Amino acid sequence: MIWHLVAVFSAGLGAAGIAFLLRSISRQKLPKWIIPAFAGIGMMGYQIYFEYNWFEHQSTRQPAGVVVTSSQASQVFWRPWTFVYPMTTVFTVVDTNQLQVSERDGLTLVEFIEYRFEKKYIDVVTHQNYVLNCTQAQIMALSDQGAMLSEQPRNVERDSPLFAAVCSASK
Numbered sequence: 001m002i003w004h005l006v007a008v009f010s011a012g013l014g015a016a017g018i019a020f021l022l023r024s025i026s027r028q029k030l031p032k033w034i035i036p037a038f039a040g041i042g043m044m045g046y047q048i049y050f051e052y053n054w055f056e057h058q059s060t061r062q063p064a065g066v067v068v069t070s071s072q073a074s075q076v077f078w079r080p081w082t083f084v085y086p087m088t089t090v091f092t093v094v095d096t097n098q099l100q101v102s103e104r105d106g107l108t109l110v111e112f113i114e115y116r117f118e119k120k121y122i123d124v125v126t127h128q129n130y131v132l133n134c135t136q137a138q139i140m141a142l143s144d145q146g147a148m149l150s151e152q153p154r155n156v157e158r159d160s161p162l163f164a165a166v167c168s169a170s171k
Helices: 002-025 034-052 054-060 161-169
Strands: 066-074 087-095 100-104 107-119 123-133 138-142
Touching (some): 034 054, 054 107, 107 161, 123 161
Antiparallel strands (some): 123 138
16 A cells, blocks of 8 residues: 555656656746646546556456456546546456365266455455356355355356356366
8 A cells, every 4th residue: 555655656656757757848938737637647547547557457466276256347426537447346256176066866076265345445355155056057156164154155147257267177
């Protein structure tokens, strides 16, 4: 977080320096307000760049074997540019190296942990244990102790990235 602030202020100082140089080259013909305007534009530009590259940055930091199974783009009213081009603020991953495959009654069951990354004022990571029935394409959430959290399983599309990542790795 502190390095992000340093980068924002550095971008502002760099842009203000460019404006100061332009003002000097023009022999002071450009107005004085161009310097703080460039500083603000530089800081805002870096902030927008950072926000739009958050998903790519976070997903490339994941270890080998981690598969992104879903992502969500959102629009926020205090970021009006997101209405033109929504930015990714949430994504989920599955670590295919940590799958626990078992066969019961002719069913292929895979236990795994799904990690959810959220971009808020600080990055938030949560996890949830699941068991996926690859034979019937159904999923159920598990507690940290391994108990089922619901009575009814949810159906999973067989062409979904989650099903592909978990069930293809279990074969």
